[in-house]
Amino acid sequence: MNRKIRVLVAKPGLDGHDRGAKVVARALRDAGMEVIYTGLHQTADMIVEAAIQEDVDVVGLSLLSGAHMTLFVDVAVLLKKKGMDDVLIIGGGIIPDEDVPKLKKEGISAVFGPGTPCEDIVSYIKKNVK
């Protein structure tokens, strides 16, 4: 059996900056993962529905608008509600340090800010995926 790690990369909310998400998506691809890229302007419902249908191991959220406390948490809550509690949720973008512990409490396992080497994200996923 040859299991491949499947990752959904999504941008919830209204900001249009997807370069970071694309760079990370490519890095995960180069690390041998299957990356489903859903693009900009996603609602929490859309992201969770896609995560279910694609049966992903990881949901990666990117957000630069400042709405992460609402939107990241919405995705985490909804995933749990739908029974996808074995999915690893990670976030990235412009996230103030003081928000990180709160996000972790809500089920976002890790937050990767600007300047994070892609290898760190890859190794975090490989180590923590269930």
Add this chain to the structure above:
Amino acid sequence: MMNDTAKKVLKGDPRSIARLITLSENNDKIATDAMKDIHPHTGNAHVIGITGVMGSGKSTLICELTRLYRKQGKTVGIIAIDPTSPFSGGALLGDRIRMMELAMDDGVFIRSMGTRGMLGGLTSAVYDVVEILDASGKDVVIVETVGVGQAEVDVIKIADTTLVIVVPGLGDSIQTLKAGVMEIADIYVVNKADRSGVEQTVAEVESLVDITCSGKERKTPVLSTIAKESKGIDELLTEIDSHKKYLKKTKEFEKQRRLRYEAELVEIIRKKLMNFIFDESTFKEKIESLLDKISKKEIDPYTASEEILDKILK
């Protein structure tokens, strides 16, 4: 006793459908049991294959087609295939991005897949996934191939109706006469028909059809669409339906389905044999030693292959 996952798939439960697809992609033994239970419940969905060069608008066209099917009350399963990297084994599956507006519709199930080493435009598990979506009650199952070049024609083995998407400006009339992808269409679609050169492209494909379909009962239709603006989609849907009727009328339908099962059977056997020979530890040493000998020119690859096959066939 029916497998639990299979039961849930037959009821259309999205999580079970998704799970079984993953298990099948990973060649998990659990999937085999479920697939055995599912097979009697398949055969109802109209399987539509969509192929064409990368960037020709396959995903956008599928989104538009699906919208129309939903208006008719039909449920749709979509399998969108993108290439797996030959270097890392990873893949960036980006077809879904054109279909996100369908994401919240219960009557639509979209699954993105990597080719995982297959070269014909499909992926090894696609036969299973078509059966899973079919058994889950989808009226239509659409298979989107990877962006193809000239020779990736495996889609005809799985689809009842094959659409070849072409776009203006990809070469002269000789290109349309070449063997391969340009031979396999049940319907030709010239997409991006707002682009310059569309009249010429349509004329070239039509003249191809004149040559290849002369004397035949059914002439392959050539349609123009602008998927992005939802233009020409109604006509396309009508042609797809009328192709299905034609298949049923001429008994081609059964022939086509038999072809699919043959391809599926070959694929299952191929996978099992390859796993048996190359993954089983019994052969590992033998293969390694044969490879050493081939490298040293002590033996040739043909003789080596005979040595391995003789062991199995005994």
